[in-house]
Amino acid sequence: MNYAPQMNRRSFVIAAAAGGGGLALGLVLPFGPRGASAAVGGPEINAWVVIQPDETVVIRIAKSEMGQGTMTGLAQLVAEELECEWSKVTIEYPTPGQNLARKQAWGSMFTAGSRGIRESQELVRKGGAAARQMLIQAAANGWNVPASECSAAGGVITHKTSGRTTTFGKVADAAGKLEVPKEVELKDPKDWKIAGKPLKRLDTLEKLTGKLVYGIDVSLPGMLNACIKDCPVFGGKVKSFDAEKVMGMKGVKKVVRVGESGVAVVADTWWQAKMALDALPIVWDEGENAKVSSASIAEWLKAGLDADQAFVGNQNGDAKAALANAAKKVEAVYSYPYQNHATMEPMNATALYTADKCQVWCPTQNGDAALAAVIEASDLPAPKCDVHKVTLGGGFGRRGFTDFVRQAVAIAKQMPGTPVKLLWSREEDMTHGRYHPVTQAKMVGGFDANGNLSAFHMRISGQSILASVRPENLQNGRDPATFQGLNPSGLEAAIGYTIPNLLIDHSMRNPHVPPGFWRGVNINQNAIYLECFMDELAHSVGQDPFEFRRKLMSEHPKHLAVLNAVAEKIEWEKPPAQGVHRGIAQMMAFGSYVAAAAEISVVGDSKIKIHRIVAATDPGYAVNPAQIERQIAGSFVYGLSALFYQQCTVKDGRIGQENFDTYNSMRIAEMPKIETIVMPSGGFWGGVGEPTICVAGPAVLNAFFSATGKRIRSFPLKNHNIEFA
């Protein structure tokens, strides 16, 4: 039943090499060999900065913008060190091919794990600072004065002693010919003037007029359109198809096999391709996986809750012995379903293949991996391939994968010289995801005679993302990412409680449904498991859930600070209004500390009205507080949609939900008021796109218990006939 991913050695080597710059952060300076000038023209100062004669500052962005605002935040960091005028800033994306040719001058392009800013901040700030130094040096050379007597501000360079001034645009040519300095000093964040400010995004106007080109909008001369069906059962294959049945349909140009498991129709328009594909008789070889169902998966995972073998994620004291001797024990089993990313823009890629070149235009979170996929699928040498990153209509982790890129190249390869745009239907997208993994958790807490929590065992049973996606990152078979937010220590995702006897372990069971990194990844379920069970423990001994947590958190001051912040803002100490009930939760992940408190009322016995959610985050440094607020509010839409509505069921080996009618997502009427507390404490860099998603669910669930006395331990809530009021 284990799903064995096909690892391709060649693409792995390329992807690993491409990732090197990002992983070696802090050791690798962003200064690659000189390349050609920017596509927009104007001299390149270094890899990050191009300055045009009209003083326009072009900042290169290596990470993918998918709505999370990383483009604006990274540009703020470069501009801060560069000392340019913010109103003169525009951006461009280097291509993954340029990144490869310039030996990862821009670091890793992989944009996931809320790492866009935190993992490249040093690289881009140094890029901006080096460019500033070079511009100043060029001006100083022109004046024949020492650079140390000159300074830059707002794109103007001033020689302090003589008062002479010049501009970036005037010295850019000369600056671009200078050596890139090896050592640069970065500003203290307390001196920031552009970074740290709630600036507006750089890319909004085109999103309001329909002009912005997303992957789905790419158009090339002579381009044809493709619609695809991959075997509905993961791991299955195409047995046969009858192309003759549809070749006469209007606009249809070709019916092609795509790898072993897919069939695509290529036509003048996508709608024609889709109509023909719907009419195309296809016989599938569904294989053994066709026997798998949600029930069979659940049964297998359930057995893992008591299995002898398990990978340990966190352990101190002797939890099993302490539980055996506990004065009081509490036990509960929770489970979490498969979920699809459901980006608004379905997967797509446009490919043009000729005998000596292959180019792809696609929305991707991982430009480097997309390029590796093109090289592999086209079977052309790397210098003959490139990827042009196009705006993403949402990513949430799904577009870090390259399955759709490989398909587009496989189709284009069968039509050399003709550009082909492959677009998945929503139905294809829903049934061929990289799903939020499925797990169950059994938790047991033990109290001593004085009512203190003396022991805690959490057994997770279920799917590992890394076993499927990055098997090379497993540690002797153990998937460390499974324990996200539950780790004993560390700066990434540590548990916020100290319990004398603790064991958190994982019985790995990997069904054939392919898992992926889904916004928030493993904290989505881990926070529900841990924070709802903490609530259960508190109530079992008649203690206030906030105070109960605080007693266990004294050694975790940053976790405690965000929890205190939401409790204070929601006035936890005062009783809520009549009929209103509260819940609270905290977690740490992606390097940030987050907490939420919710106020709800329950209409009838199953309709939840969420009045407000107070959310706090400590991301260390806040590069753009306005965009962080938007990420937090948006993350709750993603998290609450999952909590209330979303489950991908498995029947006969395939996913049962094909569109938004059976896989719903929140609307504006259901949106609670989100009050955000951004409280950067400095000294570390945390992410902001994902961490808060995980606390909305447990905060609401704990409030629901407070209101009704009912514990919900399986999801989504619609399965319990619980809905938004």
Added chain:
Amino acid sequence: MARFTVNGKPHEIEVDSTTPLLWVLREQVGLTGTKYGCGIAQCGACTVHIDGTAIRSCSLPISEAEGKQVTTIEGLAQNGVLHPVQKAWLEHDVPQCGYCQSGMIMAVAALLMEKPKPTDADINAAITNICRCGTFQQVREAIHAATNA
């Protein structure tokens, strides 16, 4: 032959009469601001105006647009001046990925034609578009701002 007007410009297009308006706009007229999200009128990414009323173009056969005035996101600004909804969206920095926003803006613009000062309840009833980034808090703020401008 389908005959209809898009953003004030008449079009005569040779296309199968069952083709949804969305795909005629995107693939024949060449206006790609209107987006495909679901194809079953669930998500609203494809919202356009027909004779001033918001409709989901993914589920409307082109035959039903015969002789009608279609307005898309590209035609919302007049003479280079942004529509009040677009202005409010810019001022409130609403879009995240932006993919659903063409449809969201068209739905809101239609609502304001009918109800120039919508209440929160009016907004909840009329605006049922899906946004996976979750921009709803800014959408609501911007709607109220647009009506108070």
